[in-house]
Amino acid sequence: MIRIGIPRALLYYEYYPVWKRFFEELGAEVVVSPPTTQDMMVSGSSRVVADTCLPVKVFLGHVLYLVGKCDYIFIPAIRSVKSKVYNCSKFLGLPDMTNAVIPESPPILDMDVDVNKGKRKLYQAIYQLGRHFTWNPFKVRQASLAAWQAHLNYHELMSSHNLTPPQAIEIISGIPEAEANSSYLSSTRATIAIIGHPYLLYDEHINHRFISRLEQAHNRVLTPEMLSAEELQLATARLVGRAYWTYEEEVVGAGGHYLQNGVDGIIGIMAFGCGPDSLMMDMVRRQASRLKTTPFMSLTLEEHTAEAGIVTRLEAFLDMIYRKRRIQAESCR
């Protein structure tokens, strides 16, 4: 059986169920790298120049982990998944960059995704990918339809059950649902929305278990994936009109939505050296200071970000929110 490696980084959180289903329908075995470790981060960072953004360094560390453990590595070049909305340039060059800096990588299964070139080109790209497994176009079509359905189910599961991508992936993979937030919800101190890309929000190594820390302090955590596509689109349109970046909705849309929907605070997580994030996060920050209703804090992550620094800022932010809530409660008595 052909083994396909999938790095647990970057677009993994967005597309893992669709990729897994597609390859499994075609008879392949999917091998996923484990959660990020310090070794992965260091090894990935050693292959690129220092000012490459942290998520790309982490991605390369995952590719290095998969060397020798699979027959191919799947690294698509996702340029655009919506008309005239574009992805960050790092995603466009990801297969070529990986090839250049990790020559020992297993052969890369590459695929261009750009809806601006039309459906025909997209179907051709899917068939070309499927040909590594079968020459039967009917089988490839069936696999791609099943994969698309898996993608829709995944997003529906997250928005309808308030789940994060790792929680939804566990359920889809048949791992029993963790006790999750139920124990915290009975004694919620505050509701905090976290905005940013999934590869920053759910990689517990690079963000120093940010979401777990919030939950352990008895806060309810809301994330972009818990909103429906319509809610994200509406909020993005309200704040910036038309989105330009592919993943603008999970930053600007989620930020705009939560600013108007009564959370106690919003935390934006971004990567050092990320051009798109610095623009998008600033739009949310400006809107927060215009509205003056919801405290907003942004955190920038890089490989030298210290755990103590994250904890200190988080504690200070939460203290301020708890105090605000106390004062509001007292004034209502």
Ligand code: SF4
């Ligand atoms: S959007 Fe930013 S963090 Fe993400 S890959 Fe591009 S530069 Fe890196």
